[in-house]
Every structure is written in C-alpha cells, then in structure tokens.
Amino acid sequence: MSSVRLADVIAALDSAYPPALAESWDSVGLVCGDPEDAVTTVMVAVDPTATVVDEAIDAGADLLVVHHPLLLRGVDTVGAHTPKGALVHRLIKAGCALFTAHTNADSADPGVSDALAATLGLIVTGPIEPQPGEDLDKWAVLVPVGDADRVRSALFDAGAGYVGNYRDCSWSVTGQGQFLPTDGANPRLGAIGAPEALEECRLEVIAPRGIRQKVLAAMRAAHPFEEVGFDVMEMATFPSPRGLGRVGELAEPLSLRDFTDRVADALPATAGDVRAAGDPEATIRTVAVCGGSGDSLLGAVFRLGVDAYVTADLRHHPADEHLRVGGPALIDVAHWASERPWCDQAKGVMDVAFAQTPQWQVLLSSVRTDPWSLRASS
Structure with a gap:
C-alpha cells in the first residue's frame, strides 16, 4: 500500500471497535478531518486535552485518536472563542484529524478492559456483562439436486453462510420430494393433476436476521420452482465475547496485598495512586476488571463471585x-491509568492494518492527562 487515507484508518478502527457497540448517549467516530486526506503519522491518547493536541501537532501527526470524546454533550457552536472549539480549530488548521473510540472500545473484543487485564497478567475468560450475540436465522431450502449449487451461491452472495471467521458455510442432505400441481400452477416438472417425485437437496445456511428480506429475494430468484419449499428458524441468542468489563484468572494466586502491589507496578503512576479494600491476606485467584468508572458494575461483579x-x-x-x-x-485506580493500556492496543490495530505502508508510524502520547497533579507529602 503506497498511501493510506483517513477513511482507511477509520475503517480499520471501526472494524476493531464497531460504532454499533457504543452506548446510546455516547459520541464516537470522526470529529474533524477529511476522510480523503492522506495519513502517515498517528498519535494515540486517552484524552484530547490542549496539551495532547499540542503534542500531536508538534509531532506532525495527521490524526489524533483518543478514547474520551471531545464533544460528548450537545453543542451549538465550535467557535474558536470556546475552549473545545479552539481545539477543533487548531487541529483543522494544522491538518490533524480527530477520531474517538469510547464506549464502543469498552465493549469491543478485545477492548479497553482486555488491555487492562493483559497489563495485570490476567487470563481473560469473558466479559462482566456480555452483550447478546447477533440475531441469526437458520434457512432450510428444498431444491432439486441439480440446482443446489446455484441456489447455494445466491444465498452466499446475499450475505448468508458466515460462521465466525468462516464464510460460504452450508450443510445439505438429499431425500425424495413430491408434489401434485393443481389448476393454475405452472410447474417446471410434471403435469397438472399428476403426482411428481424427484430427488431434492435440503440446503441449510445461517444468516443474520437483519438481512432476511435480502436472503429471501435471492433464494426466490435463484430457485427453479415457482413455489419454493423452505423454513426460516430463529436461532437462540447466546452471550457474546463483547460487553463491558472482563473477568480473568491469575496464573498463580496472590494475596490481596501482593496483587495490589502488582496493579500499582503495572499501571502508570498517578498522584491518586492505588488503594484496596478488603482483607490484605485474602487469596486472589479470579479478578474482574473494568477500565474507567466501574462502580455501576458492582452488582454484576458480586454475582460473578470473583475474588x-x-x-x-x-x-x-x-x-x-x-x-x-x-x-x-x-x-481502586486512577481513571486515566486504567485506560492508558488501551492506547497500546489501538496502536497495534493500526500497525497491523498498515504495516506495509512506507513511513507509517503510530505514536503514543507521553502526556499524563490524569487531572490530579499533587499528592500530599505526609
């Protein structure tokens, strides 16, 4: 790849952190910038503060990717006379785009809490609050054996047949079908009033429920019969690996005292430091983590029975x-410190996607945007 457009970077980030995962109140995606502009240098940070914007511009970044939105609440102006509007103007004048991945990155797999868990040495087993998996249909279509490949291909072209990282997935079995055309029918095989039997294939595929009409139209267009025999079964929805927070296990158990020290050593230092509540000598094996503010998940964590x-x-x-x-x-750790590991994860997403691009580089912001700057000396 000789050059990368901003649109290409957005596509890579949206693939890793799908916008559909964002909470309804959130604001994610491109804040400013032309999707057709070329990008060679990216900076990643937790917060789009004035100091971080200065750092990105001074580094010659074409794009600043952040976790926390600059414009989360509704605004009616981004005039340069406002603090946030001034940042938008500075970015645009410098030719640096701004992109946000917030709660969509929190719920992605992997996402913010996966990065935190990895930093703490946890083996992740799943989310604290899993999102439901995709709503799926199972289609079973009866088709003459000689026409099965054509119908199968049409279903695949319509978007059916995906199972995880596999495509063009189907299952089939043959059997005997029969029918008797009545007055008004226009059968391809047989005659009005005469029973007909033939070898048919029962062809099964999985498809997202959201494309049901598209699959139905493709099936009817490819099928040789004017009346198609088929079933559509809504499949059970199971928890997905996406969702808020993560649950993991330590390779070896530690006391709460020692695990707290590990957390403090693993995360970037802040004035707020790290504090723990509980028996210092309690044995810790299973751990739940949530990057950012996580007391809304206390009930879910309690039900999980982690240590x-x-x-x-x-x-x-x-x-x-x-x-x-x-x-x-x-x-309890600092908000910024809990989300800082995500910056490395986001850098990895982009570096993998554009590894073959000349002069491509992703920089990590060196600015500590934790708002607390001083800890009492005694």
Whole structure:
C-alpha cells in the first residue's frame, strides 16, 4: 500500500471497535478531518486535552485518536472563542484529524478492559456483562439436486453462510420430494393433476436476521420452482465475547496485598495512586476488571463471585455497601491509568492494518492527562 487515507484508518478502527457497540448517549467516530486526506503519522491518547493536541501537532501527526470524546454533550457552536472549539480549530488548521473510540472500545473484543487485564497478567475468560450475540436465522431450502449449487451461491452472495471467521458455510442432505400441481400452477416438472417425485437437496445456511428480506429475494430468484419449499428458524441468542468489563484468572494466586502491589507496578503512576479494600491476606485467584468508572458494575461483579475487582472512580457509599454484603475485594485506580493500556492496543490495530505502508508510524502520547497533579507529602 503506497498511501493510506483517513477513511482507511477509520475503517480499520471501526472494524476493531464497531460504532454499533457504543452506548446510546455516547459520541464516537470522526470529529474533524477529511476522510480523503492522506495519513502517515498517528498519535494515540486517552484524552484530547490542549496539551495532547499540542503534542500531536508538534509531532506532525495527521490524526489524533483518543478514547474520551471531545464533544460528548450537545453543542451549538465550535467557535474558536470556546475552549473545545479552539481545539477543533487548531487541529483543522494544522491538518490533524480527530477520531474517538469510547464506549464502543469498552465493549469491543478485545477492548479497553482486555488491555487492562493483559497489563495485570490476567487470563481473560469473558466479559462482566456480555452483550447478546447477533440475531441469526437458520434457512432450510428444498431444491432439486441439480440446482443446489446455484441456489447455494445466491444465498452466499446475499450475505448468508458466515460462521465466525468462516464464510460460504452450508450443510445439505438429499431425500425424495413430491408434489401434485393443481389448476393454475405452472410447474417446471410434471403435469397438472399428476403426482411428481424427484430427488431434492435440503440446503441449510445461517444468516443474520437483519438481512432476511435480502436472503429471501435471492433464494426466490435463484430457485427453479415457482413455489419454493423452505423454513426460516430463529436461532437462540447466546452471550457474546463483547460487553463491558472482563473477568480473568491469575496464573498463580496472590494475596490481596501482593496483587495490589502488582496493579500499582503495572499501571502508570498517578498522584491518586492505588488503594484496596478488603482483607490484605485474602487469596486472589479470579479478578474482574473494568477500565474507567466501574462502580455501576458492582452488582454484576458480586454475582460473578470473583475474588477481587479492579476499576476506577469507586465512590465511598457504593464501595462500603458492596463490602458489607460480602462482595469481593476492591482495588481502586486512577481513571486515566486504567485506560492508558488501551492506547497500546489501538496502536497495534493500526500497525497491523498498515504495516506495509512506507513511513507509517503510530505514536503514543507521553502526556499524563490524569487531572490530579499533587499528592500530599505526609
């Protein structure tokens, strides 16, 4: 690949962090920039602060990718007289686009919490709150054996036949079909009033429920009969590997005291430091993590029965009530520190996608955007 457009980078990021995973209140995607512009240098950061914008512009970045949105709430102006509008103007004047992957990156697989779990040495087993898997149909179509390949190809072209990382998936078995054309029929085989028997194939494929009409139209267009025998069965929906937070296991158990030290050593230092609640000598084997503010998941974590929960922005009363009912030990870290590992993950997504591009580079912001800057000396 000789050059990369901003649109190409957006496609790679959207593939890794699908916008459809974003919460309804969120604002993700391209904030400013021309999708047709060329991109060779990208910077990744947690927050689009003024200092980070300066760093990206000084580095000659064509694109700044961040986790936290610059424009999350509704705005009616991005005039340069406003703090956020001033940042947008500076980016545009410098030719640097801005792109956000927020709650879609939180729920992606892998996503923000996977990066945090890996940093802490956890073997991930699944999300804290899994999102439901895709709604799927199973199609079973009866077709003369000689026409089966044509109908199968038409179903695949319509978007059916995908199973995970595999495409053009189907199953079939042959049997005997029969029918008797009545007045008004226009049979391809047989005659009005005479029973007909033939060897048929039962062809089964899986397809997303959202393309049901497209699959139906393709099947009817490719099938040789004017009346098609088919079934559409709505499949059960199972939890997916996507969703908020992650649950994992330590390779070897640690005391809460030692695991807390591991967390502090693994994450970038902040003035807020790392604190834990629970018996310091309690054995920790299973751990739930959530990058960013995670006290809304305390109930789900309690039900999982893990030994500890690592997240940010834990509040006094929810934490106290959680511990009073026997919830797992809590480890509270800085919000920025819990999400900083995602920057390395996002860099990896883009580096893999554009590894063959000359002069391609993804830089990690060196700015600590944690708002707390001072810790008391005594």
